[in-house]
Amino acid sequence: MIRLSSADTPTTDAADEAVETVTDERREALLARITEVLGDAVVQSHIRPGDDLWVRVTREAWADVADASRNRLGLRFFDFLSAIDWLPSPFGRDMDAQEDLDADAAAAEPAPIVTGYAGGDTRFQLLARVFDVDEHIGVTFKADLPDEDLSAPTWTRTFLGAEWHERETWEMFGISFTGNANLAHLYLPGAFEGNPLRKDFPLLARRVKPWPGIVDVEPMPGAGDEGDSDEGGAS
Amino acid sequence: MTVTDSQKMAYVAAQAADARVNLQFETEDGMTLNMGPQHPATHGTLRIVAQLDGEQVVRCEPIPGYMHRGYEKLCEVRTYPQVTTLINRIDWLGSFANEVPFILAAEKLMDVEAPPRAQVIRTILFELSRLGNISLFLGDLGIQLGGITIGFYAFRDREFVLNQIEAATGGRFHPNFDRIGGLKDDLPKGWIAETHRAMDRMRRLCDEFEELVLGNEIFQARTRGIGVIPADIATSYGMSGANLRATGVDWDLRRDACPPGLSYDLADWKVWTHPDGDSYARTWVRLQEVRESTHIVDQLLDSIPAGPIMAKVPRIIKVPEGEAWVATENPLGEMGYYVVSKGDLVPFRVKIRSASFNNISVVPWVTRGVFVPDVITIMASLYFILGDIDR
Amino acid sequence: MGLVESGKLPKPLTQLLSLSRKYSLWVYQWGLACCAIEMGSAFASPRYDVMRLGVIPFPASPRQADLVVISGTVTDKMAPAVKRLYDQMPDPKYVISMGSCANCGGPYWDSYSVTKGVDQIIPVDVYVPGCPPRPEALLEGIVLLQERIGREDMAERWKGDPIVVG
Numbered sequence: 001m002i003r004l005s006s007a008d009t010p011t012t013d014a015a016d017e018a019v020e021t022v023t024d025e026r027r028e029a030l031l032a033r034i035t036e037v038l039g040d041a042v043v044q045s046h047i048r049p050g051d052d053l054w055v056r057v058t059r060e061a062w063a064d065v066a067d068a069s070r071n072r073l074g075l076r077f078f079d080f081l082s083a084i085d086w087l088p089s090p091f092g093r094d095m096d097a098q099e100d101l102d103a104d105a106a107a108a109e110p111a112p113i114v115t116g117y118a119g120g121d122t123r124f125q126l127l128a129r130v131f132d133v134d135e136h137i138g139v140t141f142k143a144d145l146p147d148e149d150l151s152a153p154t155w156t157r158t159f160l161g162a163e164w165h166e167r168e169t170w171e172m173f174g175i176s177f178t179g180n181a182n183l184a185h186l187y188l189p190g191a192f193e194g195n196p197l198r199k200d201f202p203l204l205a206r207r208v209k210p211w212p213g214i215v216d217v218e219p220m221p222g223a224g225d226e227g228d229s230d231e232g233g234a235s
Numbered sequence: 236m237t238v239t240d241s242q243k244m245a246y247v248a249a250q251a252a253d254a255r256v257n258l259q260f261e262t263e264d265g266m267t268l269n270m271g272p273q274h275p276a277t278h279g280t281l282r283i284v285a286q287l288d289g290e291q292v293v294r295c296e297p298i299p300g301y302m303h304r305g306y307e308k309l310c311e312v313r314t315y316p317q318v319t320t321l322i323n324r325i326d327w328l329g330s331f332a333n334e335v336p337f338i339l340a341a342e343k344l345m346d347v348e349a350p351p352r353a354q355v356i357r358t359i360l361f362e363l364s365r366l367g368n369i370s371l372f373l374g375d376l377g378i379q380l381g382g383i384t385i386g387f388y389a390f391r392d393r394e395f396v397l398n399q400i401e402a403a404t405g406g407r408f409h410p411n412f413d414r415i416g417g418l419k420d421d422l423p424k425g426w427i428a429e430t431h432r433a434m435d436r437m438r439r440l441c442d443e444f445e446e447l448v449l450g451n452e453i454f455q456a457r458t459r460g461i462g463v464i465p466a467d468i469a470t471s472y473g474m475s476g477a478n479l480r481a482t483g484v485d486w487d488l489r490r491d492a493c494p495p496g497l498s499y500d501l502a503d504w505k506v507w508t509h510p511d512g513d514s515y516a517r518t519w520v521r522l523q524e525v526r527e528s529t530h531i532v533d534q535l536l537d538s539i540p541a542g543p544i545m546a547k548v549p550r551i552i553k554v555p556e557g558e559a560w561v562a563t564e565n566p567l568g569e570m571g572y573y574v575v576s577k578g579d580l581v582p583f584r585v586k587i588r589s590a591s592f593n594n595i596s597v598v599p600w601v602t603r604g605v606f607v608p609d610v611i612t613i614m615a616s617l618y619f620i621l622g623d624i625d626r
Numbered sequence: 627m628g629l630v631e632s633g634k635l636p637k638p639l640t641q642l643l644s645l646s647r648k649y650s651l652w653v654y655q656w657g658l659a660c661c662a663i664e665m666g667s668a669f670a671s672p673r674y675d676v677m678r679l680g681v682i683p684f685p686a687s688p689r690q691a692d693l694v695v696i697s698g699t700v701t702d703k704m705a706p707a708v709k710r711l712y713d714q715m716p717d718p719k720y721v722i723s724m725g726s727c728a729n730c731g732g733p734y735w736d737s738y739s740v741t742k743g744v745d746q747i748i749p750v751d752v753y754v755p756g757c758p759p760r761p762e763a764l765l766e767g768i769v770l771l772q773e774r775i776g777r778e779d780m781a782e783r784w785k786g787d788p789i790v791v792g
Contacts (some may be wrong), residue, residue, distance in 0.1 A: 075469075164593075188739060196738050305739050309737055324659070
């Protein structure tokens with residue numbers, strides 16, 4: 001198979017830039033409106049031109065954010081609500097490692113927690129997205145949650161659909177939502193212990209046996225001239 | 236061998252205990268009706284527990300999770316190319332459509348763009364998976380409402396679409412064909428003409444459905460005015476796709492917020508809405524969607540540009556640090572991936588926003604006060620795939 | 627039925643019984659995931675048409691079924707229901723495990739919520755591999771099961787080893 005680079009011409013580049021500046025302005029305007037409505041609740045924000053807008057808010061204002069989005073900012077459509085655990089992951093550093101790094105060992109040497117767009121100070125961050133179905137523009141909201149008190153005000157008073165999402169977040173991360181009376185197991189059987197999406201939740205099957213796909217790994221034909229594939233993965 | 240009386244009694248008691256699983260009588264508040272997790276009327280393994288007052292539902296609660304496979308966790312231990320194998324199986328009727336938003340998110344983070352030919356073929360396959368998915372909805376709806384004939388028709392004609400998907404990708408069900416930066420392979424010879432013919436079949440299926448089911452008096456009586464969802468409630472629950480368009484909200488991600496990497500702008504098509512918001516409206520909108528989809532495929536088939544189908548990407552894919560959200564208009568509604576990368580071989584976090592999860596969370600709201608048979612109508616017309624709810 | 631349980635069935639009678647049993651299999655469809663759709667294609671679509679094999683795919687309840695096809699991912703939450711269904715079926719009963727997930731966990735081999743193979747819960751007669759298997763593969767699994775039924779002595783029902791198709 002012949003692989004060629006995509007045919008980029010200067011004209012399309014220029015067109016793309018023009019589009020980007022236009023949408024950028026839209027997001028700047030939306031951010032200005034959000035800041036105006038929410039005031040001090042906005043901690044930090046990030047815009048990737050032509051793509052998306054991230055706004056980090058305080059945990060205390062979490063419920064007001066939903067209310068303002070739906071009733072004052074026109075962001076009526078509820079996309080999703082979830083969370084991120086920013087604890088460094090024991091997975092994916094090395095293609096050679098057929099068994100995962102020991103999560104406990106990783107915890108022993110404290111690696112710095114690096115958060116994503118719009119910053120963050122804590123291990124757990126709430127993540128939610130709302131959308132404007134008329135203007136076709138969306139915002140991703142984030143909020144820091146301190147480790148000692150993993151709870152946030154509920155969104156269910158504004159967005160009815162948030163109930164299941166909050167149940168899922170509670171189940172997967174152990175984050176509770178004040179005001180959501182129905183925080184019961186959604187996916188897992190009632191006797192399940194642990195919060196699977198936390199980074200320190202181990203997948204026990206992987207500890208017991210290595211990745212079974214290892215039997216299929218053979219040197220690619222002609223791999224020698226392009227450099228050793230295994231070394232490329234280990235950095 | 237003789238059977239003693241005590242053995243007989245034990246047998247009877249065991250039978251009665253099994254029967255109580257399905258019908259649980261309560262003293263005063265009426266009856267609790269349990270459907271599922273395995274029940275012919277709930278395709279897949281969704282369990283529904285309804286509290287009844289006579290024939291009317293007081294409270295109806297779906298209990299998902301019987302198909303929860305832990306995708307979001309598993310994605311954290313799979314490399315980017317391995318993830319597509321997994322996420323094929325979220326909405327198993329429209330498998331190819333599941334891959335696309337994830338691949339687009341990875342492409343966005345890597346700043347790679349698929350060549351134009353790959354984009355068009357990708358869009359065609361995306362629409363074919365929509366046809367394979369919604370055609371089964373049309374058949375399934377008939378089965379749920381008591382008309383089995385259309386079910387056989389849908390299974391028959393769906394095979395023609397599956398044949399085309401198989402011919403192009405090698406997989407009837409789970410193509411795993413989309414790659415970061417393009418597609419795995421080019422189209423086989425003769426595929427375009429054959430796909431045109433398959434589109435004709437699908438349009439004929441639509442006509443048959445219209446004659447056999449949509450115009451049917453019984454069908455209308457069972458769906459019109461049943462399960463009405465206003466637009467305001469629909470957006471509040473985050474319902475998307477045809478369910479949202481059936482409430483009168485004119486919103487289609489393919490037209491309004493199409494992510495780069497799909498070429499819907501090359502085709503001339505229309506987004507249909509319906510003002511009623513009832514089960515009939517949802518069916519009608521999906522039927523029109525199938526028709527439009529065949530037209531999109533027909534137009535795109537005639538405008539596939541020449542050129543390569545893969546952009547230049549490194550063989551070992553490490554996605555640069557960043558976060559990306561990409562959502563596409565999948566057969567069931569808006570499906571999006573929030574991908575957080577830390578520059579590793581595997582995603583750091585993948586939040587999968589699947590359409591059915593939000594679409595089905597409306598059930599407790601919409602089933603209040605309806606009659607028991609209408610629960611089946613509403614569930615069937617909301618149209619969900621269990622894997623898409625539970626992930 | 628006393629004869630069958632005593633294990634001393636005359637051979638012609640065994641053959642007659644087995645012949646009639648193998649061409650009137652009532653299949654209960656336990657569709658769980660992707661494989662359920664391929665099972666639906668095999669059972670309900672005119673192209674594959676399972677009834678020509680003497681298989682009736684529409685019993686209303688597991689109590690009327692001879693064969694259950696477990697098609698798809700069995701999760702830990704679902705496992706008690708699978709066991710319960712199996713217990714409700716009358717003897718002699720057969721199980722086809724369809725697809726990688728039901729066979730061994732398949733692509734979810736390391737998941738925290740998936741049962742790694744339905745044979746941890748109930749005995750399986752035929753394993754049909756594939757993800758999902760094509761309808762033809764399921765049909766072959768059924769044919770193999772019928773061969774097995776044709777050969778078997780009712781009294782020795784549970785002494786055999788599972789068959790693997792493919």
